[in-house]
Amino acid sequence: MSDVTTTDLYEVTMAMSYLREDMCAPATFSLFVRDLPPGRGFLVAAGLESALDxxxxxxxxxEDVEAFADALRRPVQDLEPLLGLSFEGDVRAIPEGHVVLAGEPLLEVTAPLPQAQLVETYLLNQLCHQTVVASKAARCVLAAAGRPVIDFSLRRTHGPWAGLQAARLGALVGFAGTSDVAAAASLGIPASGTMAHSYIEAFPGEDEAFHAFAHCHPGPVTFLVDTYDTEQGVRVAARVLTDLRRGPGCAIRLDSGDLDALSRRARALLDAAGLADVRIVASGGLDEYGVDRLVRAGAPIDVYAVGTRVGVAADAPYLDAAYKLVEYDGHPVMKLSSAKVTAPGRKQVFRRAGRPDVIALALEEPPDSAQPLLRTVMRGGRRTWSPDRWQDARRRFREDIAVLPGSARRIKDPEPVPPVRSQALEELTASVRADIEARLGAGRRAAPPDTAVPHPSARGDSHVRRRADRRVAGTNGPWQVAPPRAFHGIGGTSPRHRREEARAMSAPAPAKNNDRSVRSTGSEAGGTWMRARVGDEIVVRGTAGGVIARDGEIVGLRHPDGVPPYDVRWADSGRVTLYFPGPDAYIRHVVTGGDHVPAR
Structure with missing residues (x-):
């Protein structure tokens, strides 16, 4: 199996349904962080390179299709439409190393809807994990106030791959080196390492251990001095370094105890021995909080080695991130769930020094002197630039962090500078919200949680379900949407064939028997004056005059006054779905038993 199967099952179930319904028009999903974790004044964008790969x-x-079929307990042939599917979409993203804030899209994907849906889980996994670790590491660099920081996290990260990523992310924000040999070899990060307490314990004493280590390594060495008695260990290290005429470039390491007090005593002992050039390295459960405390106390520590707490971002190990549909088939959509409202439309983030970031619509002109952060990094499934090096991302981080307000850079109780929304984005959000609420009835919320509702300009179900094998134009140029394969084993004819049959029907349809007649009322984008009863028929007009694209029977109401949406049993498939009428839909009220039911 490939990484394709690194996904949540519901991504597969949704993609299957999209293909069956011919819903393969371009969809844009936005990946963003809703709120910064506690104790964070900023985040550092990371994980994009893994996502693009x-x-x-x-x-x-x-074998991927077989894995999907096994997970769903379905015949393999049911999953055949997914065979050979590749990603052919566009990606706009904030490059790695940039400082980012809550609400700002780290990445936006525009692709045929099934493709954009299937990649959600992997993208969230990589961008969230790497962004949270990079942000933790960045705070360590800030806390060290110019002193070197080294990555010692490999043995405590959640797997070797996570350790490799932690080393890269540390280098990305300014770490001086890593203990991870694989990262040093593959990424060009300086390697750094000393010795363990077990090495000291294997010898009769510290004197023998230090001499043996120095003879094996003729260059600068670092002695671990706290295996038994720290002050005595410093004295032994000083004597060995003096005997061997070592000094410049060498160091001692403190890994436990009161690092402030011990570093002061060690510095005094080394200076007294004429070893002012020997540095002091501190480690042992440190992160930005411990480093900040030691720096503020004036501890004479030259290098900080951080590991466990940083490699797993112990105090904030996850992000409240989301990957939400913001546009489908050229029309903005949004979610109105309580506390999880999204903003519709494709977006851009504009940044200028001394001002809050502006989250705007993608096609807006930037404010004066502002720079757009999202760049087109993939078009038609192909990269548009060479793979980014961690050195390039480090440069971006240094530029951004230098102009970030000091209140946001604080280690304790930081104050983020929240971005603002452009007027155009605010107006679009208000417009889409108003249209959704009008469609559902005055004062009612739009949809159940996690349901994105199309903008009324989507022109109803027939427009959403138009043929998928047409050429469409995205922001970055035209691209071909591959027609979906027919589903075998699910039952019924293909949706495309059923629609062709439905379009051959004329409108309005005759009464079904002598006891029932119909009367029509229309829709103004699903306006509140559309009313229906159970048993009424709903008709969706086709593009040609007098042609019905689709019709069905209303079998359920969501509101007692008969306003949309409705549960509809469609004549062409027999399936019942929740339907939000568009401007091309109208109700045919049924009159039963000679009693006239007035149009409402």
Whole structure:
């Protein structure tokens, strides 16, 4: 199996349904962080390189389809439409190393809806994990106030791959080195390491251990001095370094105890021995809080080694991040769930020194002297630039952090500078919200949690379900949407075939029997004057005059006064779905038993 199967099952179930319904028009999903974790004044964008590598090689093979079928307990042939599917979309993203804030899209994907949906889990996994670790490491660099910081996290990270990522992310924000040999070899990060307490314990005493280590390594060495008695260990280290005429470039390491007091005593002993050039390295459960405390106390520590707490971002190990649909088939959509309202439309983030960031619509012109952060990094499933090096990301981080207000950089009780929304984005959000609420009835919320409702300009179900094999134009140029394969084993004819049959029907349809007649009322974008009863028929007009694209029977109401949405049993499939009428839909009220039911 490939990385394609590194996904949540519901991504597969949704993609199958999209393909069956011919819903393959371009969809834009935005990946953003809702709120900064506690104790954070900023985040550092990271994980984009891993995400782009995944998208560039994305292709479902036979063994992937078999894994999906096994998970769903379905015949393999039911999943055949997913075979050979590759990512052919566009990606706009904030490059790694940039400082980012809550609400700002780290990445936006525009691709045929099934493709954009299937990649959600992997993208969230990589961007969230790497962003949270990079942000923790960045705070360690700030706390050290110019002193070198080294990554010692490999043995405590959640797997070797996470350790490799932690080393890269540390280098990205300014770490001086890593203990991870694989990271040093593959990424060009300086390697750094000393010795363990077990090494000292294997010898009769510290004197023998230090001499043996120095003879094996003729260059600068670092002695671990706290295995038994720290002050005595410093004295032994000073004597060995003096005997061997070592000094410049060498160091001692403190790994336990009161690092402030011990570092002061060690500095005094080394200076008294004429070893002022020997540095002091501190380690042992440190993160930005411990480093900040020692720096503020004036501890004479030259280098900080951080590991466990940083490699797993112990105090804030996750992000409240989301990957939400913001546009489908050229029309903005949004979610109105309580406390999780999203903003519709594709977006851009503009940054200028001394001012809050502006979250705007993608096609807006930037404010004076502002720079757009999101760049097109993939078009048609292919990268548009060379893989980013950690050195490039480090440069971006240094530029951004230098102009970030000091209140946001504080280690304790930071105060983030929240971004603002452009007027155009605010107006679009208000417009889409108003249209959704009008469609559902005055004062009612739009949808159940996690349901994105199309903008009324989507022109109803027939427009959303138009043929998927047409050429469409995205922000970055035209691209071809591959027609979905027919589903075998699910039952019924294909949706495309059923629609062709439905479009051959004429409107309005005759009464079904002598006891029932119909009367029509229309819709103004699903306005509140549309009313229906159970048993009424709903008709969706086709693009040609007098042609019905689809019709069905209303079998359920969501509101007692008969306003949309409705549960509709569609004539072409027999399936019942929740339907939000668009401006091309109208109600045919049924009159039963000779009693006239007035149109409402």
């Amino acid at each position: 995944f998208l560039a090689r994305y292709r479902t093979e036979q």
